[in-house]
Amino acid sequence: MKFLDSFSGESLNLSDLLSAIRIGDQMTHVEFASKLGISRSHLCDIEKGRKAVSLPRAIEFAEILGYSKDQFARLALQTQVNAAGLRYKVFIEAA
Numbered sequence: 001m002k003f004l005d006s007f008s009g010e011s012l013n014l015s016d017l018l019s020a021i022r023i024g025d026q027m028t029h030v031e032f033a034s035k036l037g038i039s040r041s042h043l044c045d046i047e048k049g050r051k052a053v054s055l056p057r058a059i060e061f062a063e064i065l066g067y068s069k070d071q072f073a074r075l076a077l078q079t080q081v082n083a084a085g086l087r088y089k090v091f092i093e094a095a
Contacts, residue, residue: 013082014058014075019047021065036061052079070094 022032022043033043045051053061058076062069074092081088 012075013049013079014053014072015047015049015079017072017075018043018061021067022047036064052076052083 018032022029025032027035029040029043033040036043038046042051046053053076055073055076058072059069061067062072070092074090077092078090081090
């Protein structure tokens, strides 16, 4: 993730990651939303940062897309921390 963060100059968030995955897989909003089991408008709201993704939903998305559940969980939690105006960085470690 540090590698990806270096491109934007700021921390990667789940919204940006989902958008990048969709674009990288050359999928439309409709196709990607269908794959995730959500509506196109909900996906657009997530990608634009108007709606946050819950921790359970982030893990579900990771499983569907075949990505790291730890990283999706970390990014979902980081979004919540940032939205609260807290200047903390979230780290995830398996118990």
